Amino acid sequence: MLSARIRKTFAPRPDSAGFALDVEFAATQGVTVLFGPSGAGKTLMLDAVAGFVKPDEGRVMLDDEILYDGATKVCLPPQKRNCGYVFQNYALFPHMTLRENLAFAAERRPRLERHRRVVDMLEKFRLTEAAGRRPHEVSGGQRQRCSIARALIGEPKMLLLDEPATGLDAPLRAELYDALRRVKEDFKTPMLLVTHDLAECFELAEEMLIVHQGRVVQKGTPRLILDEPANLEVARLLGAFNLIEAEILTLDPGRDISRLRVGEFELNGPYFKGHLKGDRVTLCVRPEQLSAAARDGKPGPNQIPAELSRVVERPHGLRMEFTSPALASGVRVNISRGEYERLKETRTWVVEFPSESLRVV
Amino acid sequence: MGREINLHRRAISTAGELAIIVHPHLADFPVPMNIDWFPLCLSLRVAFLSTALALAGGLWIAYLLANREFRGKDWLDAAVTLPLVLPPTVLGYYLLVLIGRASPIGKLWEEVFGSPLVFTWKAAVVAALLHALPLLVKSARAALESVDRSYERAARNLGASELKLFFRVSLPLAGRSILAATALAFARSLGDFGVTLMVAGNIPGKTQTLAVAIYDAVESGDGATARILVLVVSVVALLILTLANRLTPAGAPRT
Numbered sequence: 001m002l003s004a005r006i007r008k009t010f011a012p013r014p015d016s017a018g019f020a021l022d023v024e025f026a027a028t029q030g031v032t033v034l035f036g037p038s039g040a041g042k043t044l045m046l047d048a049v050a051g052f053v054k055p056d057e058g059r060v061m062l063d064d065e066i067l068y069d070g071a072t073k074v075c076l077p078p079q080k081r082n083c084g085y086v087f088q089n090y091a092l093f094p095h096m097t098l099r100e101n102l103a104f105a106a107e108r109r110p111r112l113e114r115h116r117r118v119v120d121m122l123e124k125f126r127l128t129e130a131a132g133r134r135p136h137e138v139s140g141g142q143r144q145r146c147s148i149a150r151a152l153i154g155e156p157k158m159l160l161l162d163e164p165a166t167g168l169d170a171p172l173r174a175e176l177y178d179a180l181r182r183v184k185e186d187f188k189t190p191m192l193l194v195t196h197d198l199a200e201c202f203e204l205a206e207e208m209l210i211v212h213q214g215r216v217v218q219k220g221t222p223r224l225i226l227d228e229p230a231n232l233e234v235a236r237l238l239g240a241f242n243l244i245e246a247e248i249l250t251l252d253p254g255r256d257i258s259r260l261r262v263g264e265f266e267l268n269g270p271y272f273k274g275h276l277k278g279d280r281v282t283l284c285v286r287p288e289q290l291s292a293a294a295r296d297g298k299p300g301p302n303q304i305p306a307e308l309s310r311v312v313e314r315p316h317g318l319r320m321e322f323t324s325p326a327l328a329s330g331v332r333v334n335i336s337r338g339e340y341e342r343l344k345e346t347r348t349w350v351v352e353f354p355s356e357s358l359r360v361v
Numbered sequence: 362m363g364r365e366i367n368l369h370r371r372a373i374s375t376a377g378e379l380a381i382i383v384h385p386h387l388a389d390f391p392v393p394m395n396i397d398w399f400p401l402c403l404s405l406r407v408a409f410l411s412t413a414l415a416l417a418g419g420l421w422i423a424y425l426l427a428n429r430e431f432r433g434k435d436w437l438d439a440a441v442t443l444p445l446v447l448p449p450t451v452l453g454y455y456l457l458v459l460i461g462r463a464s465p466i467g468k469l470w471e472e473v474f475g476s477p478l479v480f481t482w483k484a485a486v487v488a489a490l491l492h493a494l495p496l497l498v499k500s501a502r503a504a505l506e507s508v509d510r511s512y513e514r515a516a517r518n519l520g521a522s523e524l525k526l527f528f529r530v531s532l533p534l535a536g537r538s539i540l541a542a543t544a545l546a547f548a549r550s551l552g553d554f555g556v557t558l559m560v561a562g563n564i565p566g567k568t569q570t571l572a573v574a575i576y577d578a579v580e581s582g583d584g585a586t587a588r589i590l591v592l593v594v595s596v597v598a599l600l601i602l603t604l605a606n607r608l609t610p611a612g613a614p615r616t
Binding site for chain 1: 509511512514515516517518519520521522525529530533534
């Protein structure tokens, strides 16, 4: 298990703004994902664990070994940290064959065991056939598997992965997820993975840390975070929500209901714990929980009339984008293709907000 | 001054004679049979040794300059480059002060080897080294810096010591460029004149290198010998430069 408290400041320079990293996090069994926008400090966290970057202060512990401790000035070099690192570009040595790449990494193991380990890893990662070829002579998938195999051959206590899926096409991406799931089962090595892809978090992560501007702003399972983003910032970073300004009109904990005003319209919602009547809040609503319908006279309860501005094709259905004077930043609704076929002759629209879809951040 | 004009005239006449060399009736031209090849052998020996020494010391300096941050880095860089810009006489003077018989290094040398360092062919090696080193350090540094940092990180992450990293990763990846730089350094150390003359002198059969022998031949009016030696130096230099160009990797990054 990895536990880390890292603080590192970069003073602003003429060519770059300053940056401050101040995080505390842990990674136990399975995959822990660092999620956040570019420049949030995710890779810096990884590099501080691997020993490529020396923090200003803090402490990094892997199992019961101290990798870095600011107070006692302990800072192990990368060679002694026993963390496998899978680089974004794989960083396989171009002048060595895949087998030599693995053998290079196995050299710290006893001589007798070395050869067996290399053969074993080549087999496990289906690289035996390509073993004699150089990285530029093999397929992307083989390169990818080789870089994971190389990182694992020294039996590291932790595997660090820096955006391994960035720039991969869909089949390669699926192959990577497959390989990583197998690593999880066969090697049981805990993994710390950097990404800015939400789907990847759901694909792999047991635990997800949201990193923003050098801080960890929320942690939890991907499902939990998507259901209950801790604050507006997180909801924005996840990019998967409609964010709607509203005012709380009434709150009734007994019947678990509330009334909200959005522009000139009123919506019925669930009871919002910790909020007061008259609070201005931001509702955070998932596009797939909304529905669109033809407007039929006066809008019904929990319906807001809106104008359709765009329809975007998605892999599994369609996204409709609406604007309305009541909804300052518009609203997105995900619907199935069949549903859209049924509705597409509609001229005037209402968007329906089911009571249970309304959530306050 | 008068001597300089004299030399100038001789150079012109040499050039005129050179025109005869490329004349079609080459067979008619008298080639001196009794030419002394010692200067060429000595020059090659000096160039090989000084290039080897430059490689040993220069790679290390280039590694420091490319990978480490330390105080005085800019100064070290400038000091290594200095021989490229200083007049040979200044360099020769410095060397005489540094390794002359009265200097600590000169004394130590004399104590260990029983004979002085200056005015031997070994001093010519030192002189050539002075020219080979900056070329080698500059190119090797650029070559080492052009190696993608992630390979070095990967090697460290996989537990490789700095030594293993250097010899197994950085050096092979920068290898072709460094080889090209070595060829350049070799060509340069083949051609030193001024510094060699100052610290090794012009003792025929002992310290007379090719460049010095050519000067000597021209000075004593032995145009035939001068022609041959000039031709040999030019051809060797041309071959080495072509080799260096071939070795320099094309712009395409190798993955």
